[in-house]
Each structure stands twice: as C-alpha cells, then as structure tokens.
Amino acid sequence: MNPAYKLKIIMLGDFAVGKTSLIRRFVYDEFNDSYLTTIGVKVTRKELDIAGCGKTDLLLWDIAGNDKFTTITPEYIKGASGGIIVADITRKNTVESIAVNAEIIEKYIPDAAVAVALNKIDLSDDSDNNTNLADEIMKKFNLNWNKPVMLTSAKTGRNVENLLLNLAASIIKR
Amino acid sequence: MKDYIRKDISIIQKSIKLESPILRHYIRKHNLSGLDAVILGVLIDLTGQRKTDIRTHYNVIASHAGVSDMEAYHSINSLHRYRIIDTKPVGNFIHISFTDIGETIEEIDLAEQNAKKIKKLESDVSYLKSKKFVPSDELFDIMMPLIGRIIRKKLSEALKDIVNYINSRIESLTSFTLWKYRFQSYRTGIPLAEIVFRNSIPYLIEEVLLIDRKTSVLLAAASWQEHAGTDRDIVAAMLSAVKDFIKTSFNKEKNYLNEISFGDSKILIFESVYFYSAVLIYGHPEEDFFNSLDSFINSIHVKFRQKLKKFKGNMDGLEPMNILISDFINKTNAGIERRPVETSYTRLKVIAAVCAAVIAVTIIIFSIGEIRDYRLEKIILKNIENSLPAYAHDIDADVDGEILTLTGSVNSPQTGDIITKTASAFPEIKNIVNKTVTSDFRMVEKFTEDMSAFENKFKDLELLFIKQELEKIVIEFPSGVSAIGENQTFQIKKIFEILKGYPDIDVDIIAFNDTTGGLDINRRLANDRMNAIKNNLSGLGIDKKKIHITDFNPDVINADHRYRDYKNTRGIILFARRSGN
Numbered sequence: 001m002n003p004a005y006k007l008k009i010i011m012l013g014d015f016a017v018g019k020t021s022l023i024r025r026f027v028y029d030e031f032n033d034s035y036l037t038t039i040g041v042k043v044t045r046k047e048l049d050i051a052g053c054g055k056t057d058l059l060l061w062d063i064a065g066n067d068k069f070t071t072i073t074p075e076y077i078k079g080a081s082g083g084i085i086v087a088d089i090t091r092k093n094t095v096e097s098i099a100v101n102a103e104i105i106e107k108y109i110p111d112a113a114v115a116v117a118l119n120k121i122d123l124s125d126d127s128d129n130n131t132n133l134a135d136e137i138m139k140k141f142n143l144n145w146n147k148p149v150m151l152t153s154a155k156t157g158r159n160v161e162n163l164l165l166n167l168a169a170s171i172i173k174r
Numbered sequence: 175m176k177d178y179i180r181k182d183i184s185i186i187q188k189s190i191k192l193e194s195p196i197l198r199h200y201i202r203k204h205n206l207s208g209l210d211a212v213i214l215g216v217l218i219d220l221t222g223q224r225k226t227d228i229r230t231h232y233n234v235i236a237s238h239a240g241v242s243d244m245e246a247y248h249s250i251n252s253l254h255r256y257r258i259i260d261t262k263p264v265g266n267f268i269h270i271s272f273t274d275i276g277e278t279i280e281e282i283d284l285a286e287q288n289a290k291k292i293k294k295l296e297s298d299v300s301y302l303k304s305k306k307f308v309p310s311d312e313l314f315d316i317m318m319p320l321i322g323r324i325i326r327k328k329l330s331e332a333l334k335d336i337v338n339y340i341n342s343r344i345e346s347l348t349s350f351t352l353w354k355y356r357f358q359s360y361r362t363g364i365p366l367a368e369i370v371f372r373n374s375i376p377y378l379i380e381e382v383l384l385i386d387r388k389t390s391v392l393l394a395a396a397s398w399q400e401h402a403g404t405d406r407d408i409v410a411a412m413l414s415a416v417k418d419f420i421k422t423s424f425n426k427e428k429n430y431l432n433e434i435s436f437g438d439s440k441i442l443i444f445e446s447v448y449f450y451s452a453v454l455i456y457g458h459p460e461e462d463f464f465n466s467l468d469s470f471i472n473s474i475h476v477k478f479r480q481k482l483k484k485f486k487g488n489m490d491g492l493e494p495m496n497i498l499i500s501d502f503i504n505k506t507n508a509g510i511e512r513r514p515v516e517t518s519y520t521r522l523k524v525i526a527a528v529c530a531a532v533i534a535v536t537i538i539i540f541s542i543g544e545i546r547d548y549r550l551e552k553i554i555l556k557n558i559e560n561s562l563p564a565y566a567h568d569i570d571a572d573v574d575g576e577i578l579t580l581t582g583s584v585n586s587p588q589t590g591d592i593i594t595k596t597a598s599a600f601p602e603i604k605n606i607v608n609k610t611v612t613s614d615f616r617m618v619e620k621f622t623e624d625m626s627a628f629e630n631k632f633k634d635l636e637l638l639f640i641k642q643e644l645e646k647i648v649i650e651f652p653s654g655v656s657a658i659g660e661n662q663t664f665q666i667k668k669i670f671e672i673l674k675g676y677p678d679i680d681v682d683i684i685a686f687n688d689t690t691g692g693l694d695i696n697r698r699l700a701n702d703r704m705n706a707i708k709n710n711l712s713g714l715g716i717d718k719k720k721i722h723i724t725d726f727n728p729d730v731i732n733a734d735h736r737y738r739d740y741k742n743t744r745g746i747i748l749f750a751r752r753s754g755n
Contacts, residue, residue, distance in 0.1 A: 002489060002493065003489060004488070004489060004490065005487045005488055005489060006389075006391045006392065006407065006487050006489055007391075007487040008389045008390060008391055008411070008487070039415060039416060039419040040419070041415045041419075042412075043408050043411035043412050043415065044408065045405055045407050045408055057407060059390075059391065059407060059408070059411050061411070061415075073418060073419065073422050074422075075418035075419075075421065075422055076415060076418060078388070079386075079387075079388040079389035079390055080389070081389065081486060081487050171487070172487075
C-alpha cells in the first residue's frame with residue numbers, strides 16, 4: 001500500500017552526538033555510511049503508522065555534524081517538513097549547540113516542526129527518577145525552547161520511536 | 175610556423191579531408207593538429223590508403239607535405255604516439271606501417287557518405303538564411319514543413335543504406351541469436367536487418383523517477399522490469415543530495431547535474447518547475463526520445479501542477495502519475511523483449527542444464543579419446559622395445575589424437591630414426607614430434623658410477639671427521655651421579671652442534687666406569703647416564719632413533735689406548751657410524 005504521506009526530516013547536531021545511532025536503532029539501513037563523510041548526508045527511511053493519518057514514510061536526512069571543520073550544505077535542509085536537533089547530554093558543548101542548530105532551521109525552514117533529542121540518557125545517573133531532567137538541562141543552558149524536548153537513548157531505544165511519531169503527527173496535523 | 179606554410183597546410187588539409195574519409199576519421203578521433211593531419215594525409219596517400227608499408231626518409235615526406243624536415247619528423251613521432259602508425263628506423267631509412275583501426279573502412283566510408291548528404295542540406299539552409307526577406311529566427315518555423323520532408327527523405331535513404339550494409343554483414347554470421355532473429359523475420363515478415371537493427375542498437379528506459387524539487391520526496395516512479403531492488407524513495411533522496419552537493423561544491427547555481435553515466439547506462443536528469451525527472455536509460459537515446467520525454471514531462475506538469483505547487487508531503491491524488499510513467503516507458507520500449515526475473519531464472523536454469531549436458535558429453539568424448547591415446551602409447555612403446563635393445567633407448571611416448579610426441583634419450587641418431595620409423599607404421603599417427611636426445615649410454619653409465627664412488631668417498635670422509643670430533647668429547651660424571659649437570663650440558667651441546675648437520679649419521683653411546691661399587695651398580699649407573707644423554711640430545715632436536723644405547727661393557731674403553739687416562743673415572747663417549755651399519 002502506498003503511503004499517505006512522505007515527509008523529509010532532517011537531523012542536525014554536533015559530531016558524535018548519536019544522530020546516526022538514533023536512526024540505526026529503528027530503520028533498515030541500505031546505504032553505506034561513507035556517504036556521510038563524502039557528501040555530508042545519508043538518507044534512510046522509516047515507515048510509521050500514525051493513528052488517524054495512515055501510513056507515513058519518514059525520509060530521515062542524517063546530516064554530518066556541523067563544526068569548525070564542516071559546514072552544513074543549506075540545500076540539504078531546504079524543503080524539510082521537520083527537524084530533529086540532537087545533543088549529547090554528556091558533552092556540554094553539544095547542548096550549547098542546540099541554539100545554533102535551531103537558528104539554522106529557523107533560517108532555512110521556518111515552517112518546519114522541530115524537536116530536540118537529548119541523547120545518551122543511558123549514561124545519566126538520575127534519568128530514571130528525575131522527570132523534569134529535560135527541562136532542567138534546557139534551563140541550565142539558558143535555552144528558551146517552546147518545542148518538544150525528549151530524553152533519548154540510541155543504546156536502549158528509549159523514546160526514539162516516540163520522538164519520530166510525535167514529530168510526524170505534529171507535521172501532518174498542522 | 176610561417177604564415178604562408180600555415181595557409182598551404184590549411185589548403186592541403188581541406189583537400190585531403192574532402193577526399194579521404196579515413197583521414198577525416200583520424201582527425202576527428204585524435205583531434206589532430208593541422209600539421210599532423212597534413213603529414214598523415216601524405217602517409218595515407220603514399221601507402222595507397224594504408225594498404226602497404228613504406229620505407230622512406232623524413233625529407234621525402236617533408237617535401238610531399240611542403241613542410242620542413244624537422245616538422246615532418248615531429249609529426250611522424252606524434253602520429254606514432256597516437257598509435258596511428260608504427261615507425262621503425264632501418265639504417266638511414268624509416269619504416270612506416272599503419273596500425274589497425276577498430277572501425278572497418280566500410281563503416282567509415284558509410285559515415286562519410288551520410289555526412290556528405292547532410293552537408294548538402296546544410297548549404298541549402300545557409301543559402302536561405304542569407305536571404306534577408308525572412309527574419310532568421312522565424313526561418314526554421316516557416317521552412318520546417320518543407321525541409322522536414324527533405325530531411326525525412328534523406329534520412330530514410332541513409333537508413334536504407336545502413337540496413338543494406340547490416341544485411342550484408344549479418345548474412346555471413348551464424349549464431350543462436352541470429353537464427354532466432356531469422357525465425358522472427360520469417361514469422362513476422364519484417365526484414366531480418368530491421369529486426370537485428372532494432373535489437374542491437376536500441377535504447378531502453380529502465381526506470382523513471384519523478385522527484386519533488388522542494389522536498390526531494392519521490393512523487394512517482396515506474397520501472398521497465400519489476401525488481402525487488404533498492405528503495406526508490408531513498409534513491410530519489412540521495413540523488414537529490416548528490417545533485418545539491420555538486421551544485422554547491424562547484425558553485426554552479428544556474429547549471430545543474432543533468433547526467434550520471436555508468437557503463438552503458440545513464441541517469442538523465444530533467445528539471446521542471448515543480449519536479450525533476452530522473453530517467454535511467456540503457457543505450458544511447460535519439461532525438462525522438464527527447465522530444466517525447468519533453469511532451470511527457472509537460473503533460474505531467476499540466477495535469478498535476480496545482481497539486482505539486484502546494485506539495486508538502488501529502489501523496490493524495492498523485493497515484494495516477496505512476497500509471498502515466500508506466501505508459502510512457504511501455505510506449506518508448508515498445509518492441510523490446512521484456513525479461514521478467516522469473517523467466518530469466520528459468521532461462522538460466524535451462525542454460526545451466528544445457529551447459530552441464532555439453533560439459534558431460536565433452537568429458538565423455540575427451541575420456542574416450544584419452545583412453546584410445548593411452549592404449550596406442552602402450553602399443554607403440556611395446557613395438558619400439560621389441561625392435562631395439564633395451565640399452566639403446568630410454569624414451570616415453572605421448573599420443574594426442576593423430577600426433578605422437580617422443581621424449582627421453584636414445585644412444586644414437588640411428589636409434590632415433592628406427593624409433594620414428596616404428597612409430598610411423600601406425601596408421602592412427604599422422605604426425606611424429608621427436609624430441610628425444612641422443613646420448614652415449616655407456617659414457618653416462620660410467621659417469622654415474624664415478625659420481626657414486628665419489629659420493630661414497632665423500633661420505634666416508636664426512637663420517638671420519640664426525641667420528642674424530644665426537645670421540646674427542648668425554649662426558650664425565652661424579653661418582654654415583656647420573657643426573658645431568660652444567661658440565662655435562664655443555665658437552666652435550668658440543669655433541670649436538672657436531673651432529674645436527676648430518677641426519678644420516680647414527681651414534682652409539684658407550685659408558686665406562688671405575689670398579690668401585692661392583693658391576694651391577696655400575697651397569698645401572700651407566701644405563702642411567704646413557705639414557706640421560708640420549709634424552710638431552712633428543713630434546714635439542716636429534717632424532718631419538720639415531721641414538722643407540724649399548725650394553726655396559728667396561729672392556730670397550732679399557733681396550734682403547736686413547737682413553738687410558740680415563741681409567742678409574744666415570745663417563746660417556748659417543749661413536750658415530752653410518753645409518754644402517
């Protein structure tokens with residue numbers, strides 16, 4: 001059956017925050033990772049069944065980390081319906097970069113739905129007990145963020161599917 | 175180069191270009207300079223259109239071409255580097271021959287004739303263009319109905335020539351495919367050439383993807399062959415990414431990637447307002463194809479533009495696009511055999527079965543042949559043995575069909591002749607290859623004996639040397655002790671160093687003792703010491719089987735005057751001997 005929707009979702013974040021691992025957790029990977037290092041992007045597909053919306057294909061554009069050595073090609077971002085900004089909670093600078101990546105999204109795809117994934121939560125000691133950890137982290141770094149934030153773990157799979165489902169649903173229901 | 179020479183060259187070049195399609199072919203293929211083209215033209219002329227080799231001087235070619243000797247020299251070297259000609263200095267001359275061209279002369283001639291026909295039309299168009307009464311930009315539209323007919327006529331004439339040419343070529347061919355085409359021609363009434371032409375030159379659309387320009391999302395797709403291959407959605411997205419990557423990396427804002435080639439296939443990319451089309455094509459499409467692709471893309475644009483303008487991922491209403499693409503592919507590929515995966519697999523199985531059968535039959539035929547050859551070899555050798563004394567030859571025979579190859583030695587050329595004569599009496603053998611070597615058997619025998627005697631003498635000397643060296647070493651033990659200490663270890667290592675290079679030498683271990691303690695105790699101690707030495711030597715790498723422990727007998731040492739100093743001491747001596755003695 002053909003999908004009712006096909007959505008382009010971009011994934012942004014610093015080097016080694018776990019973007020590729022998050023994708024690998026849930027999708028069948030058909031292409032070699034060398035695309036990431038050669039042209040700076042690799043696309044994978046995730047099929048979802050969203051209640052009330054039907055079958056939806058998410059085309060996940062894993063964009064190589066933006067740092068002083070690499071610049072993101074704006075063309076890869078353009079046309080995306082949604083974006084996920086990934087940060088590694090064990091590395092302070094990657095959380096600080098959320099604001100920079102949010103600016104990039106705002107500049108090229110202002111209408112896109114955006115979510116933040118605070119990844120590698122399995123490495124945090126109090127992640128199980130502290131329900132406000134995500135907000136606390138965002139506040140700690142003075143990030144005024146009114147969009148969804150989720151604590152994720154590519155290792156355990158925690159919240160990864162939810163992150164994608166919520167983002168896709170918010171795009172379709174707009 | 176001076177101007178007047180340049181002018182001359184240009185004139186010669188023009189005249190040669192017009193007259194020789196082969197030269198024209200070379201000039202185009204290698205993008206030859208004017209000077210090289212002139213020299214090549216002269217060479218083609220001097221060799222009778224490449225048919226013969228020539229032996230000449232550089233100055234002869236230079237004078238024919240109207241250039242300096244040095245220019246002729248450089249040009250000839252340059253043509254040699256292009257592998258158009260092959261040059262070899264022969265004394266004061268230079269030998270020049272033409273290397274083979276991949277394309278046949280007929281093909282080049284035909285292309286030339288067609289080019290000339292088109293050239294004629296070009297001059298007509300130029301003439302009309304020069305007339306001022308029709309604006310040049312409108313000329314094409316006005317003239318199209320008239321010129322179009324002429325072009326069609328000329329093209330059909332050229333096509334007819336090609337068909338005739340192909341016909342003459344293929345009639346001489348024999349292959350399974352050709353028979354298949356012949357049958358098809360007989361069944362359908364279509365000329366054989368046309369069928370071959372259709373099947374050998376066509377292009378084929380393998381797949382078409384329509385991709386949204388904004389989102390890079392795959393809008394619709396269809397393939398010629400159904401296959402469970404790579405995910406088209408991902409391919410579409412990655413193709414967009416590669417396209418964007420090239421656009422940004424090479425800073426080509428206005429130009430975009432429009433073709434990716436791999437082998438005989440290519441992806442042609444056509445941009446439209448809202449989407450772009452990626453067409454995977456096998457072969458080389460003609461102008462007609464691009465025209466029909468244009469109309470197809472246009473029809474998609476017209477039908478779906480409202481939907482595509484607002485496209486943000488909702489696939490609703492885009493389904494009919496897939497059917498339109500399929501129709502377009504089917505229409506373009508009409509007449510080309512579709513090969514579904516299952517059929518290919520079945521066909522593969524049939525081919526495999528046929529191959530297996532062919533291999534089996536070949537093996538059987540080959541085996542039968544081999545058995546026959548083997549039997550014949552035996553009979554021939556038997557006949558040779560019967561016709562000659564045994565000492566006169568030492569040969570081997572190898573029969574392969576009708577060919578007999580003889581190898582080995584014979585004692586004289588006459589013996590060789592007798593062997594050939596004997597073998598040629600067999601009617602099965604049509605050709606004898608005699609590779610036997612004539613040698614004097616008695617001389618060889620004597621030489622072998624001498625060598626053997628020398629070898630034995632050498633071995634005796636070797637043994638004598640080892641014996642002397644070993645017998646110099648006496649491994650002494652303290653009273654009542656059979657364990658190996660530092661002193662003994664050192665001596666054992668010396669023995670090992672002597673023995674390790676001679677694996678065909680055996681050693682006997684002989685023990686001696688003082689008379690203290692009585693014979694029984696001394697025998698036991700002697701045995702323990704001999705075993706300890708044997709084990710140590712074996713541990714170092716000497717084969718245990720080469721080390722022999724002897725019965726304790728003090729008289730052996732007592733009788734040997736070399737060891738008189740060791741009377742009333744305790745120790746071990748090793749004696750070497752040749753293996754088996």
